[in-house]
Structures are given as C-alpha cells and as structure tokens.
Amino acid sequence: MTPLQQIILWLSAYKYFALFPLAVAEGPIITVAAGFFVSTGHLNFWLAYLVIVAGDLVGDVLHYAVGRFGGIKFIEKWGRLVGVGEKEVQSLESQFDKRGSNLLFIGKMSHGIGGAFLIAAGIIKMPFDKFIFSNMMATLIKSLLLLLLGFYFGHALSTISTYLERISLIFIGAAIGAFLIYFFYFRKGRNNSAS
Numbered sequence: 001m002t003p004l005q006q007i008i009l010w011l012s013a014y015k016y017f018a019l020f021p022l023a024v025a026e027g028p029i030i031t032v033a034a035g036f037f038v039s040t041g042h043l044n045f046w047l048a049y050l051v052i053v054a055g056d057l058v059g060d061v062l063h064y065a066v067g068r069f070g071g072i073k074f075i076e077k078w079g080r081l082v083g084v085g086e087k088e089v090q091s092l093e094s095q096f097d098k099r100g101s102n103l104l105f106i107g108k109m110s111h112g113i114g115g116a117f118l119i120a121a122g123i124i125k126m127p128f129d130k131f132i133f134s135n136m137m138a139t140l141i142k143s144l145l146l147l148l149l150g151f152y153f154g155h156a157l158s159t160i161s162t163y164l165e166r167i168s169l170i171f172i173g174a175a176i177g178a179f180l181i182y183f184f185y186f187r188k189g190r191n192n193s194a195s
Contacts, residue, residue: 011037016051019043023055024062031056031143035150045147052143053136060108060135063115067122101134108138 010018011033022030031052037043107117121131 007033012042015043016047019048019051020055023052024059028142028146031146032150035147035152037150038147039151045151049143049147052147053139056139056143057132057135060118060139061132063118064122064126064128064131067119068125069122101130104131104134105138108135108142 007022007030010022015037019030019034034043034048034052038045038048104117104121118135
C-alpha cells in the first residue's frame with residue numbers, strides 16, 4: 001500500500017481526527033486529498049479548511065521552535081561542515097529584520113523549502129507574533145488553493161501527488177544551488193577583497 005493510499009484510508013475512517021495530525025506532518029498533499037473528500041461529500045469544506053489551517057500552523061510553530069530552541073546549537077556543532085557559521089546567521093538575521101515577513105511568505109508558498117525558512121525564523125528569534133501573522137496569511141491562501149485543487153481535480157490525486165513531489169524537488173534543488181552559489185562564490189569574493 002502506498003503512502004497516498006494509506007492517507008486516503010485514514011481520512012475515510014477517521015475524517016477530521018486524521019486530518020489534523022496529517023496536516024501537521026504533511027500539509028500539501030493532505031490538503032488536496034481533503035479537497036477530494038469534500039467533493040465527494042465525506043468532509044465539510046469549511047470545517048476541513050479550518051482543521052487544515054490549524055494543523056499547518058501547529059507544524060509551522062514546531063519548525064520555529066526547533067530553530068529557536070535548538071538551531072544555534074546545531075549551527076555551532078555542525079555548521080562548519082556546510083559552511084554556515086555565526087557570520088552567516090548574522091547575515092540571515094539582517095535579512096529577516098529587513099524583509100522577514102516577505103521571506104516567510106515566499107518560503108511558505110513554495111513547496112519543499114518552507115521548513116528551512118521557518119527554522120531560520122526561529123534561529124534568529126523573529127518575534128513570534130510577527131512570525132505567526134505572516135505564516136497565517138500564507139497558510140490561509142495556500143490551504144484554500146490546495147483545497148480547491150483537490151475539490152475540482154481530486155480524481156487525479158496520484159498525478160497531483162507526483163507533480164507536488166517534482167515541484168518539491170525543483171525548489172529543493174534551486175535552494176541548494178542558491179546556497180552553494182552564495183557560500184562558494186560570494187563568500188569567496190568577500191574573503192578575497194578582505195585579504
């Protein structure tokens with residue numbers, strides 16, 4: 001049985017009781033699946049929407065907590081292996097100070113790399129009220145769009161799941177590429193100009 005088939009069985013059997021923890025753990029495909037269940041009359045649209053938004057926000061807060069309460073220790077212990085140190089965290093903090101809400105919104109709307117933005121917000125100790133407000137705005141929009149996608153195109157759920165996985169891989173690849181360019185090209189340029 002595939003993970004998608006298991007999700008469908010859980011939603012069939014437990015409805016909203018399964019929907020909430022699934023939304024905490026894995027939002028996008030769960031939201032599309034919930035949209036399909038709404039279209040077949042197994043779930044109520046607005047109740048499913050509220051449960052998905054609540055679950056997604058709980059997941060976001062958990063990511064933030066990982067960054068806030070464990071992130072800097074991770075950077076101190078393992079950051080040198082990936083080329084991230086205190087200077088890079090300070091740079092990230094500066095970027096979040098300038099455009100933190102926009103970065104969170106972009107990270108949240110993109111698929112596959114949003115968790116990194118959420119953890120980064122915790123690492124730099126972004127004010128929680130600002131964090132939760134930015135995430136809530138993005139979550140309300142993204143969850144509604146994905147729920148409607150499932151409602152109208154849920155019969156193609158396995159195809160949608162495949163596309164979401166591909167989109168996730170593209171975003172992750174782009175993020176890794178940007179990370180490597182920044183740390184090996186721009187950082188090298190800064191080090192050369194300092195010498």
